[in-house]
Amino acid sequence: MVDNLWILISALLVFIMHLGFSTLEVGLTRQKNTINVLFKNMFIISAGLITYALIGFNTMYPGDSFNNILSIGGPIGFVDASKNLTHAYADYTYYSDFLFQAMFAATGATIVSGAVAERVKLSSFLLFATLLVGLAYPIAGAWKWGGGFLDDMGFYDFAGSSVVHAFGGFAALACAWLLGPRADKYTNGKINTLSGHSMPLVAIGVFLLWFGWYGFNGGSVLSADPAAVSLVFVTTSLSAACGILSAMFISWFMNKKPDYIITANGALAGLVGITAGADVVSIWAACVIGLISGILLVFGSNLIERILKIDDPVGAITVHGICGIWGTVAVGIFSAEHSVLTQLIGTTIISVFAFTFSLLVFGAIKKTLGIRINGKLEQQGLDLLEHGYEAYPDFKTSS
């Protein structure tokens, strides 16, 4: 009964992460695209829940008859709803299990949303997001959490540094690459900063994501076991705190100024980093994982933005992709029971799959429906032309 309650509370904590993703993405992008960003994120939670009920959950958890690679499932509770309701899976119900996993599922598409912001064609993105969350995510998830071949080979990913975050991050990489940078990002060999429009919304986003992460990681214990959940809470907290610290000092040292966006993103880097091993590493290992996550954030962002010249308005590829891989490998380093090599193989397979799936599907959409808005629309902003009104239509300043 306590276990079930904790899974449900965790589900609603993961739910509120979607508000965190929304305000973070809105805060880091330009005002003229605010409604578009909010619209995408509202759609994703809806599509995520519905597709996961229709196909995702039973694809990701196919049961004993699973061939360990691919098995597309049907709707939840299709055969016998009353049985599902009373059936106790572990110490929580079938429906609790479904909802907790469904809230996770939508996260993958949300990560992509940030990377393609301000230039993606809305209908094409909605289509892609639905396929990613409804099909690709549960297929890859089944390999580990559904008892598939990655699970068989001893790969470990507690709450999804790979299954959720690297998956989302590398899907984002493929999409941002296919889409190309925003119009004003790279001009005459210069890299321009296209500033977002509200740092308080960034703060709200980061704090709500961190808040929800206690359900993301804490609920992944799949019970309310005091020792396990409290360890997970502490490793999660300390890794986030250390991610802030290292991101803050490195950016301060490199840019001579204490940068808020990098510092705040340091918390998210630390959270992604600890997600794979929050239950199996010591609290001091969690600190090291967080510190390195913060460092990777700074250098990873430079790699993506300056060397690869891929435009990622919110830094999603670095935070979720790079730190997701790091967190997965770190389990091999800091937990004696897991192998660095296996971890590396597992995270690579998931990342390559997410990247390839996105390249093919988003590429196919590019060829057919198109994925990019036209230049005039991009310049004037999506809100007014695509949605019909602006995000702050009545906002006036006193002066």
Added chain:
Amino acid sequence: MVDNLWILISALLVFIMHLGFSTLEVGLTRQKNTINVLFKNMFIISAGLITYALIGFNTMYPGDSFNNILSIGGPIGFVDASKNLTHAYADYTYYSDFLFQAMFAATGATIVSGAVAERVKLSSFLLFATLLVGLAYPIAGAWKWGGGFLDDMGFYDFAGSSVVHAFGGFAALACAWLLGPRADKYTNGKINTLSGHSMPLVAIGVFLLWFGWYGFNGGSVLSADPAAVSLVFVTTSLSAACGILSAMFISWFMNKKPDYIITANGALAGLVGITAGADVVSIWAACVIGLISGILLVFGSNLIERILKIDDPVGAITVHGICGIWGTVAVGIFSAEHSVLTQLIGTTIISVFAFTFSLLVFGAIKKTLGIRINGKLEQQGLDLLEHGYEAYPDFKTSS
């Protein structure tokens, strides 16, 4: 012990809905009335808690001696506080019961707040809200949840599609009608859109309301029973998700543009719709209830705004009133154990009562104290003239 904890956690989830109502209403109204909106909502939670302690709780739950129609109660725990503290009502305490219900109580007045925004006289609204939440709500609530005549006749309303939402929605209808539209709403036979001032605040509002709704519906199980609470969580989630979907597609089809406000309100419509039967309908029925709620939202808003010419800045009458009735009737349709007719009678009685009470009381206040601010105040905004400062006094734009 788990039951009690869940009731308390549900109480605090319902509490945070008041922040959701505040930011939603603020986001959808004009900047010049922001402080006024925030002020009303801060007052309501205060007045709601205090009046519910003084009179509301014991009016709504009169106990065995109830005559099934009307019985005004006294303050909580008046006779013997220590007894109340240790007395276990069901599997949770008297105080847990009180607080959970008290958080519900304030909701009725909050719904009205949105419909009368931007033109209501502050002191008159505070008086009316206090009477609505302290008197009318517990009297009507007692008919169902206090074991009164609606309960006796087999009327079913799990978490309040009627008792809370239709009640609030039809009180809002009476008040908005008495008050008349905002000055610039209907001019020369034209219907003007008076745009709100912040879509991110709308997003924060909708997500927080949805978040809190898990306590609103989940806590209404009145225990942490795993099967019941997890079913409620899933029906609630899917109805909200389907409300988004249908509201999105219909408004997109009708207006040729994907409308964010309608889409986001679709979630709330779905949530109101599922509230009456979240524990007794199947998950697929929940999807249908949500889909129809989203449809009703679009057509209901047109009915209120364009045909009845009632000005409701936040769409509260449609979301809470119309979808509240729909959700109550839907229990009769989708649950074999309940009758459509009984449901229709019950929701009509509650809605008519809320409408009539508001008409009489708000009408009496209109005759005596007045309910509407003068035209100059309305044009210049309530914040500066009524409260003494603006909501963004130091806000400057970079350009």
Added chain:
Amino acid sequence: MVDNLWILISALLVFIMHLGFSTLEVGLTRQKNTINVLFKNMFIISAGLITYALIGFNTMYPGDSFNNILSIGGPIGFVDASKNLTHAYADYTYYSDFLFQAMFAATGATIVSGAVAERVKLSSFLLFATLLVGLAYPIAGAWKWGGGFLDDMGFYDFAGSSVVHAFGGFAALACAWLLGPRADKYTNGKINTLSGHSMPLVAIGVFLLWFGWYGFNGGSVLSADPAAVSLVFVTTSLSAACGILSAMFISWFMNKKPDYIITANGALAGLVGITAGADVVSIWAACVIGLISGILLVFGSNLIERILKIDDPVGAITVHGICGIWGTVAVGIFSAEHSVLTQLIGTTIISVFAFTFSLLVFGAIKKTLGIRINGKLEQQGLDLLEHGYEAYPDFKTSS
């Protein structure tokens, strides 16, 4: 198992208070210093968690060998991590205990942050905040909660009206006094209102703080005991509601206008006031405590701002310092088992210690590194010059 879960959920409720503090402080200060405020608050949660793990927790809870006055502890779980993990302290784990207390610890520094906003030198504040949260707070906390001399003499402070709030408030007083007022605050004998820049952010802050306070007070029961936690929830709610009411009416009467900031702060005043005795006073005593807290808020703010001429942009000294002392003394008044005199002595010792520590340490930093930004920086704002960009770089108004 339920107890442990409740402590962990309480920890995450206290965590989200840091978002509340952030948005409240941001909303009440000027736009040009927004990033600086957000930066300080992001640092504090990081430094608070890390220093509490390294030294704070074992300083505050030294165990049986404590000399009752001073005993500096080492890092948590240093000797034998696996033992700590499985060791059940009361009915929750060592790590749950640590995290709940760690979330409290950062609060002290956050309170100071508000009082020194808009003129403090960033690096000096970060240094001071680290020393305050890592050293001074656990030393003083040990006197009561670690079983030290204040505990021995029968001093009672349930959840920290003194240990957390008066501590933070009087540290804030010393710092604000050393720092001096903002440049434009007192000019030619006139007291100027330096308006903040966003009232919706103030509302978000107050509601989130109240929300988190259910964990702050409710978790301080240190178990999920139904009778105790539900009483604490109700006293906490009613005191906040009554704080709103009295602050609202008094400011309305005095200024002839209903003031939103004072009304909203009334909730916080009531919450600070009830914190010391939430578990030992009756619900009607809680109402009185809240009413008086709201009154003290209005007069206390005038005392600080107009008579002492200390500039406190967010009113932290009054809300946390003055109402913290009041709440502590109120335990002696409203609970027969506690003495007013003992309560007064205890809260005085803690307040004087916080004030003196801050005076000495912040004074020493003033002499060496400096604590105040230069006048040009203050005039132009910290964001652009110190952090490199503004908080709303892309914000434009429609007109």
